[in-house]
Amino acid sequence: MLLSGQSHAATESRLFLDGKELSLPEKVEIENLDGNVMIPIRVVVENLGFKVTWNQKSQSVKIEQRDKVVQLVVNDLMATVDGKQESLNAAPLLRKGSVVVPIRFVSEQMGMEVDWNNVDKVVSLITPVIEPTIKEPVKVPPTTGSGTSSPTTAPVVEPSVMLSQVNTIQFSENQLKISLSASVQPKISRLTGPDRIVLDLPNTMFSDSFRASQGLDNKLNGRLEVSGYPDVSGVRYSLFSSSPSTVRVVIDLNSAKKYTLLTETTDSTLITVQLREEDSVNIDPIVPNVPAVNDGRKKVVIDAGHGGSDPGATSISKKMEKDFTLAVALKVEQLLLQEPAIELIMTRNSDVYPTLQDRVDLANNMNADVFVSIHADSFSPTANGSQTFYYQRTNSKAFANVIHKYLIKATGFKDRGVTENGFFVIKKTKMPAVLLEVGFLSNSDNEALLFTEELQNKVAQGIVNGIKEYLGIK
Template structure:
C-alpha cells in the first residue's frame, strides 16, 4: 500500500496532461528505476527560476492513473479509487485529498505540456532524485525498488565514460546538488574525501584532493573566473548555503562547504559515482543533540503549517500557524518535566517544512507517537467543534485517548474521532494523530483558541493524553 500511495503521488509532480504528440526519436534523459522514459516530441527538461522542470506524461501512462485536464481552469486532476490530486498552472498551492501542499514554483504550461519542479518530486514523495549536471540526465528511483533488502535503492545508470581514472589523472567533480537533507556530489574517478566539522559559524567542510571541476561543471552551475561558486538552499531548516571552490593547486583540491544554521550530525558515504553527505535527524528545539537511546518514549510534536503557509485564516484574520506553534511550544515545555518522555518539535519557530520533512523527522527517530496540531476552517461560520483524525489501526487507540483530553480542554462541540487520509498521519510509521482543536471560521471558536488559558489547557491535555497512552499515569 505504501508503494501504491507513493506512485500516486509521483504523478502530480512529474506529469504531462493528455495531448497528441508522438514519441521522440532522441533520448529523454529521464530514467525511472533504470528505464529511460520516452517523452512526446515537444516535451523537454527546462530550467525556470533556478528550478529544474520536467514533463513526464509517460509516468502517468505507465502507472495507469486517470488524468483530467480542465482547459478553462488550467487545472489538472489525477485520481484513483482512494486519492484525488489537484494542481493549477502557475499556482504554487496544490491539494491532495483536500490537504494543501506547496510547490517551490507553480506548474508551467508549455504548448500542450505541463512542467513541474523536480525538487518538489523529491521532497513530497520520498523519491530519490539524482541530477547529473554533466550529462543533463535525471534518475528517479522509487523507495521500494531494490535488490531484495528493505529500503535498498539501486544505483543510477552511470553515464558512459564514468570509469575510474587511471593513475596520475585528477578526479572530476561533475555536479553538486542538495535534496532530502543530502548533499550529492557527482564525480568521475577515484576520490578520498576528508570531512571536517567546524563552528563559529557552524559548517561542514569536505575536501576532495587530487580533483578538479569538470569542463562542463560551470555550464549550468555557478562557477566564476576564480573557480568559486555557491547556491542557497531553500526549504531545509538545517542548511542555508553550499559553497565550493578549487581550494588548492598543489595538490589540486576541490573544497565544498555546507553552511549550517546550527550544529548537525552527519554521515558521508559513496553511492556509485555519487558522494553523499547526509545530515542526520536531531532535535530541532535543541540543535546538535541526538535524540533517543536513553530509554525514554519519543513523542514528536508537529505544529502544522508555518512561514509562507499560514494554514486556515480566522474570521478576524488570525492565522492557524500561530495557534499551532503556540500550543506546540507549550507542549514541549511541559514534556521537559516528564522523566520518561522525550519531546521533539518538528519546528520551534515560524519555519516552513514540507509534509514529507515532518514525517521524515518522526520516522528517522523511530518515534513512539506523532501528534500534529491544527485548527480547522469551514465555508460555513456555523461549523464549530473539536475533532481528531487517525489513518490506520495502529493509531486508533491513540486517537481515542487524545480526543478525550482535547475535547475536555477546548470545551467545544465534540465532533468525534474520524478517519483521515492526511500525509503526516498516513506516512508516519508509528501511532499518529492529527488534532483539529476548533474552527477559526467560527467567531466563538477563534476567540477561544487564541486565549492563553485555552492554549494552556490544550497543551496540558496533549501531554496527559500521551502519558495515558504510554501507561505513565
C-alpha cells in the first residue's frame, strides 16, 4: 500500500482488515503517489477468500468471488469489472512482485470502508457483514403410491434470509435513531480521516415508505441534513451491498467523538447511537435538593423542545413535534403563573428556535432550581409509551423519579421508565433537569391522544404537580 507524502517501509506502515493486522509482502513499501493511497491487492483479496490469478505475460491480475470478476492490468488506468470497463484514479503498479492498486478502487469494488490514519501510518479496512449462504433447492425422490419414486423439487434446505426493512432514520438530541421492521445485529465502528461513525445493518433493505419519503437517488444513496448540533455535519445512508443486502449509515463528524450503541430492551428493532461529548465522564457533585434563592421563590425553566427551523419529529399524520411541545409548554406556563412561590422562565413561548446552548445558558445564568424539557418521540409504529430522562447527577435522578410518576398517571401510556442519558440540555444544565418523552408520534394510538386538549392538559398538570412535590411547594 502506498500512503503519505513520502514512501514508508512496511515496518513503518501497517495494514489492518477488520481489526486484524495483515502481513505485507517483503520489501513492498507503503507510499503516496500523487495523493493516491495504494494497496497490495493480493494480500487483501486472499484474506477475503477471493481467488487471485496473476498472468505474467499480460501483466494482469484476475480476482474472482462468486459472480464478481475483476481484472486489472499493470500501468493501465482501465479495469474490467464483470465485463464492463471501469476507470481508475491511479494505475496499478508492480512492486517487488506485488500489484498495488488505489485504495479507492478497493473500497468501491470490494465493498469495504477504508480509513487512513496519517499520523500512525495505518490503513484500516472494514468489510460488510456476510449473510448466511442460502443453499439451492435439492431434488428428493418422494415415494409414489405404487412404491416407485420420481424426482421433485424440495424446499430450500436452509431457510432463506428474511430481510429487515429500514423504516426511519432520524437524528436529534445528539442521537441517531433507526427503526427497523425486524431485529438485526448491527456492526459499528469509529473511523478517522475524516471523522465518522459507520453503522452496518446486515440482511437489511430500505422499506418502500422510506424510499418514498427520504429522497434516495437511483443508486439508493441519501443524506439527512443535520442542524443545531456542532459535532455532526450530516448523516449519510445507502444500500452499501446487495450481496449480502446491507444498509450502511454514516454519521459525518466535525471532530472525533465516542459513542454508545443502544438497543431497546423490549424491542430490538429500535437502534440508537448516542454521541458522547467526552472520553471520560465526571460525575457532578451533589448539590442541595432545593437551592436557595434571594426572594424565596423557586426558579423553574420550562423548555418546549425544538421550534422554528427545527420541527423535531413528524407524526404519522404529518403533525410536528415542535407544535406538540409548545402546546404543552404553554399549558404548563398558564398553571405555573398561578403559583406565587414559583418564578417561571420559558425558553420559548412561540415558534422560534433557541439553540440547545441558548436553552442551557438561560437556565444556568438564571440559577434555576429545576429544568424541564418537553418532547415527543418517534420510531416504529409499535413503539409506544412515556419515558423520563436525566443526566447522572443524583438530584436529577431524584427529580426524574418524582416527575415521571405524574407523567405516567397523566398519559396512561406504557411506562418506559426513568433512564439516564446525556442529552445536551439536561447534561449541560447545572440544576436538577429532566427531559420528558411524553409519547410516540409514530404510534397511531399515542398520536391520536397527544394532540388532544384533554391529554395535553393532563400532562401539563402532571408536570406542575411533579415540580411542586420535588420543590416542596404545597
